Amino acid sequence: MHQDRYKLVIVGAGFAGLGLAYKLKQSGIEDFIILEKADGVGGTWRHNTYPGAECDIASSLYSYSFAPNPGWDFKWSKQPQILSYIESFARDNDILRHVKFGQAVKRADYTDGRWIIKTQDGEVYNCQFFVSAIGQLHHPSVPDFDGKADYKGPSFHSAQWDHSVDLSGQNVAVIGVGASAAQLIPEVAKIAKHLTVYQRSPNWIINKHDRPYSRFEKWLAKKVPVIAKLYRGGLWCQGEYFIWPVIKGAKLRGALVRGLNALEIKAHVKDAEKRTKLKPDYPVGAKRILLSDTYYKAIGRDNVTLETDGIARIQKAGIQTKTSKVHPHDVIIYATGFHTNPFLKEIAVTGEAGTELREHWNEGAFAYLGVTTSGFPNMFMLYGPNTNTGHTSIIYKLEAQFEHILKLIAKAGEGMVSVSKSAEDAYNTEAQEKLSKLAWAKIEASWYKDGARVTNNWHGGSVEFKRRLESPIYEHFTFSHPISDKTAAE
């Protein structure tokens, strides 16, 4: 069977895959391919097109440090501009020619020192290094409600928005109140005749004070890049010195978030019952603290019902709650988040001695610094286990992972790099011990957790993350070189 051979195969063309591609090219490596199942680049920002979609980390920080954009229109950019940024980045840096679209990867097997990557359509790629850049928030999750299939109207997940459905004047249901829901609910509330929001557990939400940038500010960011850099640094500090301490349990800052949240609810929601329902009953920071200038205004509207009785079943024409109320709906929108575990769920990966990754992770995913896992040589993960965050930009953290991978690739040369089991075990013990003291562990379930373990988030601040990733401890790895290299060295 024909196999295209590469030094690296990267799976996924979102911020992770494209950013690594840029760094590889900068270091003179051109022998790689990016396999992407969609028909374009952008990942999250191609797939999520719901009304109101935007980043919740300010754009100056939620962009590559090596590709600043002085042209952001808003402090928190809208999805079309983020997608356009990443598309231009790929085009302008000659990355597109490395991307092959329509390639859904289903298998990756480590055989005789090489990775064999197989796609759904039977294409096979052979490479020295396999890099997973498939994201954490990619597989829409829709609860299996009783009667779901009986529903006769249109229904779709927020990440698979059906733009052919006109919501104006309709009786709409939104199930879920997480980060995507908080963005789309205000937009739907404006045009729907009636909107019923089905809430399981409310969020801690504070104002973001979004605004468009003036022409002068854009001009300044373009002409005096140092100002743009300082501004980016200021945004980073807000996450690092305000939100991160809240997650660690800082009392005063936590009280401030609770106070701001209460003021917002009071200002925009007049109905006493709705106000009570909006009050979270878990520690601030345990789930992502959401930023919104419009959410409570939307919930406070007369055409919006906040339903908290729980969903018993879905019927032909609406939803029945556990207290037997029946709400008729023309459209149901599932803003119910993503399957975040197990990582790499869609790809069957086998490492040394045929070990299956799913088996290796049967108690939840883990990886040394989120990038490598023992028994799977020459395999790297971007935005892998325990690399997510609740307070800063994923892109900032991806950049540290790029450096880590580049350094390991350079040291491995034509050979093999594998993290030792002892280093990985020690790292996991440290990570889980530290995670158990953070707010994320103080809630029964969230997308950060797989069972009792926090599997998605990093246990420390982003400075420590950067430092540890960018200065690999080479003793934690085994490197082996092909026979010919050894002979040459002797």
Ligand SMILES: Cc1cc2nc3c(=O)[nH]c(=O)nc-3n(C[C@H](O)[C@H](O)[C@H](O)COP(=O)(O)OP(=O)(O)OC[C@H]3O[C@@H](n4cnc5c(N)ncnc54)[C@H](O)[C@@H]3O)c2cc1C
């Ligand atoms: C609505 C939304 C808003 C967000 N806002 C923020 C924010 O403000 N700040 C922040 O830090 N983070 C945010 N995130 C998290 C966001 O996912 C990351 O910031 C970032 O986009 C991750 O990039 P990625 O390249 O790792 O993954 P993705 O963007 O998910 O890209 C993964 C790519 O891999 C492809 N792929 C997946 N499986 C396969 C396969 N088997 N074969 C081939 N290709 C495959 C996908 O099609 C996709 O193109 C948000 C997420 C969502 C869903």
